Amino acid sequence: MTSTPFPDRDTIASKLASSEEQEKSYVSLLMENAAQDENVIDGLHRHLNNAASAPFLNTLKLESLGKWIGGAAPARLQIRLMEAAKSSQHPAYAAFRSGLSRSGGLERAYPPAVI
Numbered sequence: 660m661t662s663t664p665f666p667d668r669d670t671i672a673s674k675l676a677s678s679e680e681q682e683k684s685y686v687s688l689l690m691e692n693a694a695q696d697e698n699v700i701d702g703l704h705r706h707l708n709n710a711a712s713a714p715f716l717n718t719l720k721l722e723s724l725g726k727w728i729g730g731a732a733p734a735r736l737q738i739r740l741m742e743a744a745k746s747s748q749h750p751a752y753a754a755f756r757s758g759l760s761r762s763g764g765l766e767r768a769y770p771p772a773v774i
Contacts, residue, residue: 671702672709675724687731696736703728703743711751718754725758734768741765 671689674682689695710721725744732740744756759765 666698666702668698668701668705671698672705675702675706675728676709678720678723683727683731686728690732690736693735696739699736700739700743703740704746707743707747707751707755711747711749716751716754718750721751721754722758722761725755725760726762727758729759729762729764732764737765737768 666689671686674686686699689699706724707721710716728740729737740759741756744752744759746752
């Protein structure tokens with residue numbers, strides 16, 4: 660018998676799809692625990708894939724998700740978030756990547772070197 664991770668990627672994807680404060684708090688709590696990093700990234704990929712296959716693409720919602728998660732995620736997740744955002748050229752991923760870039764999370768986590 661194999662155990663499934665809790666929470667699973669579908670649960671996290673549904674939390675990311677919602678813009679309610681309670682759902683954001685749940686995802687923020689998951690991001691604080693390093694053991695949940697794989698689940699969070701898998702859920703993000705699931706959410707982005709669902710958005711890419713949806714009949715209507717809500718780029719503003721994806722951009723605001725990128726901006727929020729970039730600001731809320733700890734430094735250890737910033738590179739993985741950017742890798743997820745760059746994993747496809749679909750407009751859904753581009754909208755998420757735009758919000759993620761605007762959040763400045765990657766620059767805060769890894770400031771540019773002063774030469």
